[in-house]
Amino acid sequence: MFMNEEFEETVLIKIRTGEHIEVPKRRLIKDSAKFRELFVTLNFEEHEIDDFSPEAVEIFLTLLDTKVLEHLELNMFRELHKLSVVFEVNWLTESCRLWLKGLINTASTREEKTYIFEECWYIADRLNTEVMMDVLICVLEHKDNTALLSDYLSDISVLETGRIDALLKLGGVDTDFFLQSVLQNLENKKELNLKVKYLLNGMNLVYSRERNEVLFLEVMDTISNLPEISVNDMRFVQKLMSDTARLVRSRKEERKTRKTVVWDVMKDFALFDSCDTVYDVLKAITDDRVTSMFMVVALLFYVCRLNVLNSEELQVFLTSLENLCRQKKLQKVSRHFIDTFTTALNYSEREESKLLINLLNKIKNNNLLSTHNGNVIIKCNKIVDVTEDKEVSRMVFFKRTVTEHNGYKYLFTYKHPLSANCTQIDSKCGFILRKSKEEYNHTLRLCTEREEYENTGIHTHDDISASDMYWYSLLSGRCGSNRVTVPGCRYRRGWWWGGGGGSTGYRTLQTGR
Incomplete structure (x- = not known):
């Protein structure tokens, strides 16, 4: 229970047990837009919070006063995070998510991975934001998640489609495991389950067949021989097989003839010549002349040397960039690469360098745009x-x-x-x-x-x-401690870029003063 602070206006919070907690009004409205609406705009004198446990509500109200989230019990995270979202306490929402990110980065056992998966899924499903699931997949997708996946895929029929999507991403290229899971779910079944169909539709069946044609055909034959398979499901299987076979043949033909141009320096020079503003960079992405966030970061460094930018302009650019990356699937930039640029910019006396550092840090913290690439x-x-x-x-x-x-x-x-x-x-x-x-x-x-x-x-x-x-x-x-080096470069329109011997011949990155 909270003691009334002398001479302060208070309001009542009613909890699930029927008790009332007297809380200073100032404490509630300071960081919460929802409480401001209730107690200032609507002038309520009390509010009932009965969807949460009394313990979670008391911790929440205490944190509104202390504003420090030091330790959190596992069983309290979900309620406390939801309270912060419901009552729009942004700093607490971010603190809760940073706490969960810490667990994601250190999770190694089946139990730990199950806990963080369930919490990330709850946030995605109930609170309608994929941000924590994106973090989870980014960290775990290159690790061995067989034990976690086995638990969930033992009965695919009970899974929501969103869970299936997340599990497919966590499983990565281990297509044999998913095909074996399908076979397991088909045992003693008479017809094809809708969720199994959804899983098959979401898999990379071309890679599955190229990697293990025998297992792929066994799955297709097993489905075709289900005793009560419907006509539509039989057509579904035939279409999967024909589409997959066609794409496999196409890939084989492509491999025979392709000569992939990895880097063409004159095209890069032309690209930089055409990008004088951040809007030119967005247009280059739209026109498919830029397919990597590595190049986007390099272009930003160049554009900011030519223009005086403002924070509003860069925020609009970042929002547009996120939307384009969802559509275009640009290659993510390594966070180490961003660190190289921000370290260089710290030595610059140009005012716009601070804005660019801020933008680069936002890109670095955005899982749509950047990656640790720790397993590469x-x-x-x-x-x-x-x-x-x-x-x-x-x-x-x-x-x-x-x-x-x-x-x-x-x-x-x-x-x-x-x-x-x-x-x-x-x-x-x-x-x-x-x-x-x-x-x-x-x-x-x-x-x-x-x-x-x-x-x-x-x-x-x-x-x-x-x-x-x-x-x-x-x-x-x-x-380095006092300088930043990048691969050997040649001078182009006022900055160092391109060329050099790949892993040989590093030069100091010039930031300008």
């Missing part, structure tokens, strides 16, 4: 000079003399969740980028022919984007 390890461990008559291998970071050449082959190795089940033991997972020079333009192409990988010590996987990984490696940069 990429190394450029060898460069091969390609000459007319021979190829000479050299380890990276060795000092090289300039010679006439036709180009380079960059050999990258990596560790990545998508290649976690690789069974090849004679070589490492990786990819090769071949650099060629035509007049003033340098172009990097992804090597797709098997011959390119003979005797290199690496092999490649089709399920991973070499372009994304290359840019992550190239642009990660390094932060």
Whole structure:
């Protein structure tokens, strides 16, 4: 119970037990828009809060006074977070979510993962915001979640479709596990359950068939042989099989002929020449000339050197950027890359640098736009000079003399969740980028022919984007105690950008004064 503070106007809060708690009116209305409406606009003298436990309400009222959330019992989080949302106490909502983020980052056991999944799902389902589920998936999607998934997928029929979507994201590329779960749910069944159909529709069946055609066909045959399968469900299975087979054939044909251009320096120069404002950057994304948040951050750094921006303009830009990323699925930028830029900007005396730092930090804290990429390890461990008559291998970071050449082959190795089940033991997972020079333009192409990988010590996987990984490696940069370095650059319209030797030759990032 709360004691009346002398000479202060008080109001009554009625709790589930029927008791009344006398609370200073000032305490309630200071941070809560809802309480201001009740006790100032509508001039209520009391309010009933009977949807929550008395303990949760008392903690909530105490926190409105102390404004410090230090420790929280697991069984109190849901109610306290909901109270903060219902009564619009924004600082408490953020504090509760930061507390939950801490649990997400440290969760390792089945019980811990189940707890945070249930809380994130409750927030998404009941409070209509995906923000915590996005955080959960971002942190856990590359970890082993088999135990958690097994518990939920033992009976798919009882799951809400939103839960199924989240579980598919948590399962990632482990399509065999989902197919096995479908088979388990089909045991002793006579017809196809709607939720099983929903799961199949949400899976990447093309990858499932490419990875394990035998298991894929077993699932389709099992469904087709259900004793009471409907005509519509039989058509559903036939369509899944025909659509999947068509896409598999298409991917095979594409792999035979494709020559993926990873980086074309002249196109990058043209892009920067066309982007003088933040609105030009948004247009470049809309026109598909920018497909990575790495490039967006670099463009922002350039645009802010040309213009004096204001906070309102940058906020509009950020909102538009979020909407575009939902539509376009831009590659997320690594948070380490953002740290490289913000550290550089801290040395700048230009006023707009502070605004740009603030914007970059918002991008860094937005799970739609950025990622830790903590489970991705990429190394450029060898460069091969390609000459007319021979190829000479050299380890990276060795000092090289300039010679006439036709180009380079960059050999990258990596560790990545998508290649976690690789069974090849004679070589490492990786990819090769071949650099060629035509007049003033340098172009990097992804090597797709098997011959390119003979005797290199690496092999490649089709399920991973070499372009994304290359840019992550190239642009990660390094932060020192008193200077910031990025991959070797050339000067372009007043700032350092592009070029260089990938993982070799770092230069100091110039911020301007």
